[in-house]
Amino acid sequence: xxxxxxxxxxxxxxxxxxxxxxxxxxxxxxxxxxxxxxxxxxxxxxxxxxxxxxxxxxxxxxxxxxxxxxxxxxxxxxxxxxxxxxxxxxxxxxxxxxxxxxxxxxxxxxxxxxxxxxxxxxxxxxxxxxxxxxxxxxxxxxxxxxxxxxxxxxxxxxxxxxxxxxxxxxxxxxxxxxxxxxxxxxxxxxxxxxxxxxxxxxxxxxxxxxxxxxxxxxxxxxxxxxxxxxxxxxxxxxxxxxxxxxxxxxxxxxxxxxxxxxxxxxxxxxxxxxxxxxxxxxxxxxxxxxxxxxxxxxxxxxxxxxxxxxxxxxxxxxxxxxxxxxxxxxxxxxxxxxxxxxxxxxxxxxxxxxxxxxxxxxxxxxxxxxxxxxxxxxxxx
Numbered sequence: 247x248x249x250x251x252x253x254x255x256x257x258x259x260x261x262x263x264x265x266x267x268x269x270x271x272x273x274x275x276x277x278x279x280x281x282x283x284x285x286x287x288x289x290x291x292x293x294x295x296x297x298x299x300x301x302x303x304x305x306x307x308x309x310x311x312x313x314x315x316x317x318x319x320x321x322x323x324x325x326x327x328x329x330x331x332x333x334x335x336x337x338x339x340x341x342x343x344x345x346x347x348x349x350x351x352x353x354x355x356x357x358x359x360x361x362x363x364x365x366x367x368x369x370x371x372x373x374x375x376x377x378x379x380x381x382x383x384x385x386x387x388x389x390x391x392x393x394x395x396x397x398x399x400x401x402x403x404x405x406x407x408x409x410x411x412x413x414x415x416x417x418x419x420x421x422x423x424x425x426x427x428x429x430x431x432x433x434x435x436x437x438x439x440x441x442x443x444x445x446x447x448x449x450x451x452x453x454x455x456x457x458x459x460x461x462x463x464x465x466x467x468x469x470x471x472x473x474x475x476x477x478x479x480x481x482x483x484x485x486x487x488x489x490x491x492x493x494x495x496x497x498x499x500x501x502x503x504x505x506x507x508x509x510x511x512x513x514x515x516x517x518x519x520x521x522x523x524x525x526x527x528x529x530x531x532x533x534x535x536x537x538x539x540x541x542x543x544x545x546x547x548x549x550x551x552x553x554x555x556x557x558x559x560x561x562x563x564x565x566x567x568x569x570x571x572x573x574x575x576x577x578x579x580x581x582x583x584x585x586x587x588x589x590x591x592x593x594x595x596x597x598x599x600x601x602x603x604x605x606x607x608x609x610x611x612x613x614x615x616x617x618x619x620x621x622x623x624x625x626x627x
Contacts, residue, residue: 303331307328355603368509376454380451382617383459384416388403434446522578525619
């Protein structure tokens with residue numbers, strides 16, 4: 247702490263960022279096989295590379311990289327015997343890595359807001375909600391890109407540009423657009439061009455959301471292979487909203503201290519994770535009932551583990567009746583409520599900026615992937 251106090255938190259953060267780039271960037275050049283091939287590429291870039299090419303797997307064999315799956319010469323299973331083979335999605339290692347990177351950049355966001363003297367008012371949280379929805383819809387643009395490729399053999403957005411729309415890079419894409427909008431809105435507000443930066447910020451986010459949603463609607467109306475399944479949309483929004491409000495209202499009646507610190511911000515956090523939970527459950531087990539020709543396979547290890555455990559302990563007859571993904575929704579709601587409880591009035595008053603940043607990040611973790619699953623299934627992409 248003495249070192250940080252001496253050089254300042256901003257310089258310390260920038261120094262840590264430079265050190266990380268030097269370690270992994272330099273290590274990838276000096277010890278390519280160990281640092282790049284067996285760590286960075288295997289757990290982080292390789293899955294993005296495979297996803298960007300709509301392949302079942304990416305194969306690194308020495309200095310060459312190839313793709314496996316339908317439409318490619320190699321097969322993933324055969325290549326795994328002698329090469330590094332990765333599939334799109336996350337692993338336990340990558341999720342831990344992304345958590346560490348995410349926390350590091352949350353500190354950077356805190357320092358930036360502190361520099362700009364922002365983040366004390368709760369209006370900023372609600373103004374950023376459209377950006378959280380926008381991030382999920384933007385991710386579906388890449389899903390649609392993959393769909394077009396599967397139908398025509400050509401991508402509308404080609405590699406490497408499409409990597410900006412794939413997790414985890416899409417978080418940086420959305421964050422960059424969000425901060426550009428935030429800084430612009432604050433600048434105009436402080437020069438008295440607009441009355442409220444939060445209203446302008448919310449308007450920019452809503453515009454981005456509408457434009458990306460319109461692009462998907464145009465795709466659905468101009469491509470016979472893409473459908474529109476509004477029942478999935480209505481079922482997800484209806485159930486998630488009812489569950490979120492029900493849990494919020496019950497907590498308010500039984501234990502008012504749970505919501506005392508966050509107020510309606512807590513309701514938004516619950517709703518964000520309810521969207522993620524309900525969309526996962528419906529996409530995993532109820533697509534037939536909702537008329538959606540879409541088979542959802544969880545990419546996050548946590549989802550897969552919950553489904554696997556449920557399959558092993560729940561009677562087969564019950565699994566056939568209600569599915570095996572429902573505990574994921576329960577876990578999401580319980581964890582979200584517990585998190586809201588942690589943000590007491592005292593904590594919110596003592597650290598308003600830090601609290602709002604954490605709450606925005608927590609809402610984003612639910613609403614980003616939840617919106618993606620919701621919109622993707624709605625269009626059958």
